Each structure stands twice: as structure tokens, then as C-alpha cells.
Amino acid sequence: MAGLSLKNVKKVYENDVVSVQDFNLEVRDKEFLVLVGPSGCGKSTTLRMIAGLEDITEGDLYIGDKRVNDIAPKDRDIAMVFQNYALYPHMNVYDNMAFSLKLRKMKKQEIKTRVDRAAGILGLENYLSRKPKALSGGQRQRVALGRAIVRDAEVFLMDEPLSNLDAKLRVQMRAEIQKLHQRLQTTTVYVTHDQTEAMTMATRLVVMKDGLIQQVGSPKEVYEKPNNVFVGGFIGSPPMNFFLGHLQGEHFIVGDEKIRVPEGKLKTLRAQDYDGKDVILGIRPEDIHDEPLFIDSSADTKIRATVDVAELMGAEIILYSSIGGQNFIARVDARYGTEAGQPIDLAFDLSKAHFFDAASELRIH
Amino acid sequence: MIDRLRKIYPSLLLYGEDIDTLDSDYKWFSDEENTRVLGIHESELAPKDIALLSAFLLPHNAKFPLPTKEEKQWQQAIRSAETPPGSENRISAPFRFTYFSFNKNQITPVFFKAALQELFEKQILILWDSETEGILVEKKEAADDGVSYGQIVDLLMSDLYVKIRFFSGPFRQSTEAVHAYYRTVKNTAVKVFAHSDKAAMTYADAVPHLMVAAASKELRQEIGQTVLQEYISDRETLEMIEVLVRCNLNISESAKELHLHRNSLQYRLDRFSEKTGIDIRQFHQAMAVYLALLAKRQGGQQHPPGNLHEDGG
Numbered sequence: 001m002a003g004l005s006l007k008n009v010k011k012v013y014e015n016d017v018v019s020v021q022d023f024n025l026e027v028r029d030k031e032f033l034v035l036v037g038p039s040g041c042g043k044s045t046t047l048r049m050i051a052g053l054e055d056i057t058e059g060d061l062y063i064g065d066k067r068v069n070d071i072a073p074k075d076r077d078i079a080m081v082f083q084n085y086a087l088y089p090h091m092n093v094y095d096n097m098a099f100s101l102k103l104r105k106m107k108k109q110e111i112k113t114r115v116d117r118a119a120g121i122l123g124l125e126n127y128l129s130r131k132p133k134a135l136s137g138g139q140r141q142r143v144a145l146g147r148a149i150v151r152d153a154e155v156f157l158m159d160e161p162l163s164n165l166d167a168k169l170r171v172q173m174r175a176e177i178q179k180l181h182q183r184l185q186t187t188t189v190y191v192t193h194d195q196t197e198a199m200t201m202a203t204r205l206v207v208m209k210d211g212l213i214q215q216v217g218s219p220k221e222v223y224e225k226p227n228n229v230f231v232g233g234f235i236g237s238p239p240m241n242f243f244l245g246h247l248q249g250e251h252f253i254v255g256d257e258k259i260r261v262p263e264g265k266l267k268t269l270r271a272q273d274y275d276g277k278d279v280i281l282g283i284r285p286e287d288i289h290d291e292p293l294f295i296d297s298s299a300d301t302k303i304r305a306t307v308d309v310a311e312l313m314g315a316e317i318i319l320y321s322s323i324g325g326q327n328f329i330a331r332v333d334a335r336y337g338t339e340a341g342q343p344i345d346l347a348f349d350l351s352k353a354h355f356f357d358a359a360s361e362l363r364i365h
Numbered sequence: 366m367i368d369r370l371r372k373i374y375p376s377l378l379l380y381g382e383d384i385d386t387l388d389s390d391y392k393w394f395s396d397e398e399n400t401r402v403l404g405i406h407e408s409e410l411a412p413k414d415i416a417l418l419s420a421f422l423l424p425h426n427a428k429f430p431l432p433t434k435e436e437k438q439w440q441q442a443i444r445s446a447e448t449p450p451g452s453e454n455r456i457s458a459p460f461r462f463t464y465f466s467f468n469k470n471q472i473t474p475v476f477f478k479a480a481l482q483e484l485f486e487k488q489i490l491i492l493w494d495s496e497t498e499g500i501l502v503e504k505k506e507a508a509d510d511g512v513s514y515g516q517i518v519d520l521l522m523s524d525l526y527v528k529i530r531f532f533s534g535p536f537r538q539s540t541e542a543v544h545a546y547y548r549t550v551k552n553t554a555v556k557v558f559a560h561s562d563k564a565a566m567t568y569a570d571a572v573p574h575l576m577v578a579a580a581s582k583e584l585r586q587e588i589g590q591t592v593l594q595e596y597i598s599d600r601e602t603l604e605m606i607e608v609l610v611r612c613n614l615n616i617s618e619s620a621k622e623l624h625l626h627r628n629s630l631q632y633r634l635d636r637f638s639e640k641t642g643i644d645i646r647q648f649h650q651a652m653a654v655y656l657a658l659l660a661k662r663q664g665g666q667q668h669p670p671g672n673l674h675e676d677g678g
Contacts, residue, residue, distance in 0.1 A: 014559075015662075039604055039623075053528040072471060073526035080523045086516030088483045099483065100524040103476060147523065193624065210600075 002064035002077075002154040002187060003029040004050065009059035011045050011211075019045045020211045023059070028203075030185045032178075036198035037208035038234070043191045044159055046208075050189060051157050052076055063154060076155075079148035083160040085141045087132040093119075094128040097146045111150075118149040121183065122176075138169050145180065156188040162197065174201060195235050199223065207231050225354075229361035232282045232354065238318060241288070241328040243281045244358060247274050252281050252355075255324020260300035262350050269355060269364060278358040285318070287352040288330035290338060290345070298347040310340045319344075367403065374414075376406035380431070387427040387475065394422035395431065402431060428473045429493055436490050439502055442540070443492060443547040458540050459505040462547060463514070463533040464554035466498040471527040474499075480521055484512055500547065505536060514565035530558055531565045560663055577659040589661035592654055594641055603658055605633060609645055610655045616646070 004027035011020040020042040027033045035043040048054040050061060052073030061068055068076050087096045094115055101111045119125050122142045132140055141161070148156060161177070162170045178201055181188055192198055198205050199219045207214040207222060207230075215227040219235075226232035232240040245254035247269055252259045259281075261269070269279070289295065295302055309320040317338055319330040330346060338344060355364045371377045378384045378391065380402035387393055391404035392415060402425065405418075415424070425431065432440065435455045442456055467477070474493055481501070482489050490502035512520075514531040521529055532554035537546060550568075557571040560578060577585060589597060596602045605623060612618040620630040638644045645651045 013562075038601075040600060048528075052526065053522065074471070076526075078526075080526075082519035082523055084516040084519035086512050086520045088520070089512055090486060091483060099480075103480065103524065144523075 003027055003031070004155060004187065004189070005060075005062040006046075006050075007060040007062075009046070009049065009061065010057050011042070011049060011054060012057045018211055020049070022212060025206060025213070025216065027187060027189060029187055032181050032188045032190065032201060032203045033206065034190045034192060034198040034202035034204070035206045035208060036192055036195060036202075036234075037214075039193060040210075041208040042211040043193075043206075043208050045211075047157050047159050047189060047191045050155075051078055051080055077153050078155045078157055079151035079153035081144055081148050081156070081158045081161045083163045085144035085161070085164065087140060087143055089132055092129050092131055093124060093135070093143050093146075096132070096143055097150050100147065101150060114150040114152065115146075118146040121149060121180065122146050137165055138173060141165060141169075141173055142176070145177070149180075149184070154187065156186050158188065158190045160192055161190075162192075163194075170197075177201065196237060199235065205235070207234060209234075225363070225365075226282070227363055229280060229282065229356050232356075232363075236284060238285045238329045238331065240282045240284050242356075243283075243324070243326050243328070244278065245281060245324070246276065246278045248276065252279070254281070254326065257303045257323050259303065259348055259350065265350065265353075265355065272364060274355075274364065279364070280356040280358055280361065281353055282356055282363075283328075283348055283350075283353040285329045285331040287349040288328070288332070289347050289349060290319075290330070290332040290336055294349075295345050295347045298349070301348040301350050303346055303348070304343060305346060306343050307338060307340050310338055321346075367401070370403070370405075374405045374409045376409050378404045380404065387425075387431075389427045391427065392418075393425040393427050394418055395425050396422060428475060428496060430475050430478045430491075433488070433490070436492060436502075439490060439543075440492050442543040443500070445544065456540050456543070457504070459536050459538050460540070461503050461505075461534050461536045462550045463501040463503055463531055464498070464550050465501060465529055465531050466554075466558075467527045467529045469497050472525050476525065477521075477527075480525055481517075484517055484520070494551070500550070501531075503533075518564040529564070530554075532557065532571070533565075533567045535568050560659075573656055573659055574663075577656060577663055580660065582664070585660040586664045588657050589664050592641070592643070592657035593661060596637065596641070597661055602633070602637065603661075605630070606645060606651075606654055606658055610651060614646060614648065614651055 004025075006023050006025045009020060009023040010018070012018050023046060035046060037043050045054055049056050052068070052071065056069050063076060063078075088099060091099065097115045097118055098111045101114065115128075116125075119128055122145060124139070124142055124146060127135065127139060132143070135143065144161070158177075162173050165173060174197060190201065202219055204216060205219055205222050206216050209230050215222055215231045217225075222231060222235050226235065226240070229242060233242065243252075243254045245252050247253075247261070250260055250266060252261050269275070289298070303323055305321040305323055307319050307321050311318040311320075312334060315334055317332050317334050319332060319338060321328060321330065321344075332338060356362060357364055367377070367379065376391070378388075380387065380393070384404070388404060391406055392410055393402060393404045395402040403422075418424075438456055474491075474496060478489070478491055481491075487504070491499050492502065493499040514533065518529055518531065521527065532550065534546065534550035534553075553568065553571055553575065556578065557566060557574045560574045563570070580588070593603075605619070608622050609619045612622060616630055617627055620627040623630065634645055643650045643654060645654055
């Protein structure tokens with residue numbers, strides 16, 4: 001097994017489009033690292049540079065302690081899984097998994113040992129003689145994973161491997177990939193646009209936008225302490241709410257509402273000279289409360305709003321509302337039975353909220 | 366002859382009898398019909414020997430698979446306007462050419478053909494232009510194997526660690542002017558891959574790119590700015606347009622691909638329509654916006670002079 005190191009990596013395409021820049025990252029040995037971001041953020045390009053399928057314009061890439069910029073992809077000791085989990089249609093499962101090893105002229109007995117082991121790990125022992133068309137979508141995806149496992153590589157690279165699966169199967173395969181990683185402990189770099197997939201699978205997340213790293217951290221760190229407005233809005237579902245207002249004395253003012261800022265946060269804001277200035281308040285939907293007990297104890301962060309839409313999700317209700325012309329979402333307990341059209345008291349848990357600079361959109365801390 | 370040659374060159378091997386692969390430490394030669402292919406270890410060959418053997422045998426580069434009789438006929442057809450005569454002619458329609466290319470020094474042609482063959486039921490025909498590019502001849506009945514070129518790209522990328530691109534020409538119902546069709550497919554592929562990062566494309570996919578590339582730099586910039594207006598640098602909107610076109614203007618499907626709620630996408634389209642007066646939900650208006658998007662992307666690029674369609678087909 002090995003870690004990876006990317007130092008000042010930059011990718012510029014022939015048409016001068018900069019796809020990735022200032023990319024510095026240490027991927028630890030045995031880590032499951034997820035690159036996440038919207039379409040066009042450079043995450044797949046980064047993965048393909050690690051694979052050697054794209055040249056690195058500037059910077060250095062190390063696998064273990066070996067610089068591999070100029071090493072051919074086949075010699076980098078990596079295995080890849082892509083979105084299209086197509087298989088060779090005329091080969092059975094065994095041959096599909098064995099094919100890349102046969103191409104490398106590996107001995108038959110070694111191939112058999114590796115394929116049998118991978119089939120055992122993935123529960124495919126009884127399907128080895130079947131052709132792909134006789135397999136379900138989930139089984140096909142497992143064979144695609146098996147084709148990577150047999151390589152016995154130092155690093156797994158996965159590019160949106162679950163995107164072509166339906167929602168139910170995706171959740172199932174997510175768990176299977178996690179179990180696989182726990183068992184094999186192979187360093188894995190996984191690319192996805194799906195923040196739920198990223199949050200649930202990653203040891204660490206790398207959030208990207210416009211070719212730049214926005215934040216690196218554990219899912220908990222990134223969720224609880226987003227570096228900027230983009231990360232706060234991208235990670236979490238429903239996304240973090242943002243209110244543009246200004247700081248006046250001890251209060252954050254948005255529209256007609258005055259929300260008391262806790263002492264610690266106030267101290268930080270004042271120390272950086274934000275008193276009387278515009279700031280962005282970011283608060284997660286679950287940190288907006290409608291329980292009477294919470295509201296009673298939080299009179300200074302209470303607001304009055306009208307519910308535009310109330311979506312019952314079972315144990316909770318998603319409320320869509322606005323203050324000062326700015327929309328927000330609250331995720332509240334279903335037991336209070338809030339309905340659309342009702343005026344309602346809500347209280348913000350400001351201890352969990354964040355303030356961001358109105359110009360740079362960076363978190364103030 | 367073989368026995369006599371073997372007395373002179375004890376290392377001589379016959380392909381298919383003594384060995385199943387073309388070892389790169391050997392020099393390989395075949396007779397005209399490829400009925401016999403023999404290899405002699407390089408250590409036994411002085412330049413004079415190679416010249417002598419080449420006088421009555423055909424030298425063969427071990428990196429390339431041995432061409433079949435049918436491949437040779439197609440090679441002849443794309444290099445000249447003449448097709449092989451009479452009953453020997455195995456060239457038939459309907460067919461299409463699919464151009465492919467991959468990066469240098471990543472895989473040998475022998476390896477590539479062996480892997481690609483596994484995706485097709487019938488024997489594939491490949492006409493090599495160089496070690497990194499060539500044409501796959503597809504007979505219509507052999508093409509229907511349920512695996513798209515997009516899938517083939519991912520499959521071979523994970524097996525062979527090589528980035529491959531495919532460009533398929535339209536199916537042809539006749540074998541007339543094969544050489545012109547060949548040049549059109551190849552030239553178009555090279556041109557369109559300079560503007561698109563898609564790994565698998567068809568001629569129909571390429572047409573808008575070709576039209577835009579044929580316009581002057583000034584016209585491209587004008588179209589981009591006039592149609593897209595304030596959205597010209599709005600990456601999200603440009604992506605939305607691209608996805609809508611790809612999804613046949615189907616709002617639900619596009620919203621799903623963009624990970625947006627259907628209503629959010631409708632709202633964005635309404636906003637675009639309010640600001641530009643263009644409703645992307647209408648086919649002809651969407652087409653104009655899509656061309657403007659391509660024009661914007663190619664806007665700053667200088668294209669080399671030359672007519673893409675010089676060979677017709």
C-alpha cells in the first residue's frame with residue numbers, strides 16, 4: 001500500500017483552459033479520499049492525472065516516495081473503476097476478471113488465485129461462469145470492482161462508479177465499497193459530484209470548485225466548519241441557509257429581524273472590525289428550531305416568519321420560508337405539525353451558526 | 366525453404382506453429398499471402414541478412430498484428446480508388462469506419478487489437494495508420510453487440526491504462542469511393558477532437574463543431590456575445606444549455622442530470638428567456654444557443670486554414 005502526494009499540480013489544456021491549479025494534497029496510506037464538487041470543478045481531471053491518463057502541466061505527483069509524472073499509467077501500480085461498468089459481453093465473469101492479467105501474461109495459476117479471491121470478497125463465486133447479460137446491475141458493478149481488485153494495486157482510483165446505478169442500488173453499493181475498503185485497506189481516491197456519497201464514504205473530503213481546492217477535512221469538519229459560503233452550501237442536504245445582513249451592536253440585522261449574536265462570535269467579529277458592516281450569516285436547516293421549549297429559552301434569536309411550503313418527510317418536516325426577502329429552509333420535528341400558510345415563531349441556534357465575509361465569502365474565525 | 370533457412374538461422378520460429386506471439390527480439394517476415402510468418406532472432410541477423418531476406422519476404426513490424434486478407438483489401442481500397450477485382454473482393458457494404466487514436470507509448474497495436482476483439486463477436490478489421498491511430502471497419506451486422514463506444518473507452522481504459530478516442534463515420538450503403546470516405550472520417554475526427562473533449566463521437570455529433578470551426582474568429586465571437594449576452598461567462602448556465610441539448614430538451618431528464626429540482630430548472634430557463642428573449646425549450650432557439658455556446662468555446666482559437674470537406678463523402 002502507498003500514499004499519494006500532489007505538489008503544486010496544475011493542468012492547462014491545449015485551448016488554454018485551466019482545469020486544475022495550485023493543487024496540493026497528501027493522500028495518506030490506506031485512506032479513502034473523496035474528491036467532490038460540481039461538474040467542471042476539475043475532480044475527474046485530477047483523478048486522471050493521478051492515473052497518468054492526462055499529462056500534468058506543472059507540479060509533481062508521487063506515489064509512495066516515487067515521482068511518477070513521467071511513468072506510464074500501466075507502471076503506476078493503480079487500478080481504476082469508471083462510471084461505465086461495461087464488461088466484455090462474450091466473456092464469462094471469470095474471464096472478465098482475468099482478462100487484464102492475461103494481457104500481462106500472468107501465469108494461469110496466479111490468475112486463478114487472484115480471481116477466486118476477488119470473487120470470494122465480492123460474493124461472486126456462484127456467478128463465475130455466467131455471461132454479463134445474465135447478471136443484475138449490482139452484480140455487474142461488483143464484477144467491475146473485481147476487475148480492479150485482481151490487480152492487487154497500491155492505489156484504487158474510482159471515477160463516479162455508482163452514477164449509472166438506480167438510487168436503491170447506489171445506496172447498497174456504497175456500503176459494499178466501504179466494506180471492501182475496510183477489508184482491503186487499499187488507498188483509494190474516489191470522485192463524485194454527490195455530496196451524500198462523499199459524506200458517507202470518505203475518510204477525508206476534498207471539496208473543489210473551478211479547479212481549486214476549497215477545503216480538505218473529515219466529513220464532520222467540513223460540515224461543521226465550512227471554509228467558505230460555497231462549501232457550506234455544497235455540503236449538506238438541504239443546504240446551509242445564508243442571510244446577507246449587517247452587524248449592529250450585539251445583533252445581526254436582516255430585514256426587520258434582530259438576532260442576538262453569542263458573546264464568543266461577537267468577540268471574533270469585533271476583533272476583525274466587522275461592527276456596523278455587512279456579513280453573511282450561515283445556518284444549517286436543522287439549527288433552526290420550532291420547539292416551544294427551545295424558542296422560550298432563545299427569545300433573543302427568535303424570528304417571526306410565514307411558512308410558504310411544508311414538506312412532510314416522515315419524522316421531520318422541511319419548511320420553506322423567508323425573512324427580509326431572503327429564502328431559507330428549516331428542518332423541524334414533525335410532531336408539531338406545522339403547515340404551509342401559517343405564521344410561525346422560529347429560533348436560530350446561533351452557537352452552531354457561522355459568519356462569512358460579505359465580499360470574500362470566507363468564514364470569519 | 367523453411368528447413369534450409371533454419372539451417373542458416375537456427376533461431377528461426379514459425380508463427381502459429383512454434384510460437385503464438387510476435388516476440389520483439391525477433392525480426393519477422395511473411396510471404397505475400399501471410400500463409401507463413403517466420404521470425405529470426407536479431408542476434409543472428411546482420412544488415413546484409415535482413416536486406417537479403419527482405420528481397421523475397423515481406424518484413425513485418427512485430428508491434429502490429431498481422432493483417433488479414435480482408436484487412437489488406439480494405440487497406441488497398443483506402444489507399445487507391447480501385448477495389449480488388451472479382452471473387453477475391455471481400456469488401457462489402459453496409460459498413461462504416463470508426464477512427465480511433467490513443468496516446469503514444471501506452472499500448473502496442475497487437476495488444477489493442479486483442480483487447481478490442483473481445484468486445485465483438487465477429488473478427489474485427491483494423492487498418493492501422495500508425496502505432497497510435499487507425500480505422501476500425503464495422504460491418505453493420507457485427508456492430509450490434511450492445512456495448513457503446515463510450516463504454517468501450519472506459520473498459521479499455523481500466524484494462525489497458527490507455528486513453529482512447531473513437532469517432533464513427535455514418536454507415537455507407539455502397540463501397541464506392543472508400544478512399545474519399547476514409548479521408549473524410551479521419552480528417553473530421555482530428556479536427557473535431559481539437560474542440561471537444563468527448564471520448565466517443567459520431568459524425569452527427571461533430572457537425573455543429575465543424576460548422577462553428579468553419580466560421581471566422583470574428584463571427585464566432587460575435588455570435589457568442591450576441592446570443593449568450595451576460596451568460597457568456599456563467600459556467601452553470603452554459604452547462605445547463607449543454608445538458609438540455611444532450612437530453613433532447615427534456616426538462617425532467619436534464620434536471621436529473623444537473624441534480625436540480627425540475628422547478629428550479631424551469632425557473633432558470635424562464636430567467637434566461639426574460640433576459641435574452643430566447644426560449645431554450647424551443648428546438649430552433651436551443652440550437653442557436655448551442656451553436657453560440659460552441660462559438661464561445663472556440664471563440665479565441667485560430668483555426669488553421671483548409672476545408673474540412675475537401676474529400677467529400
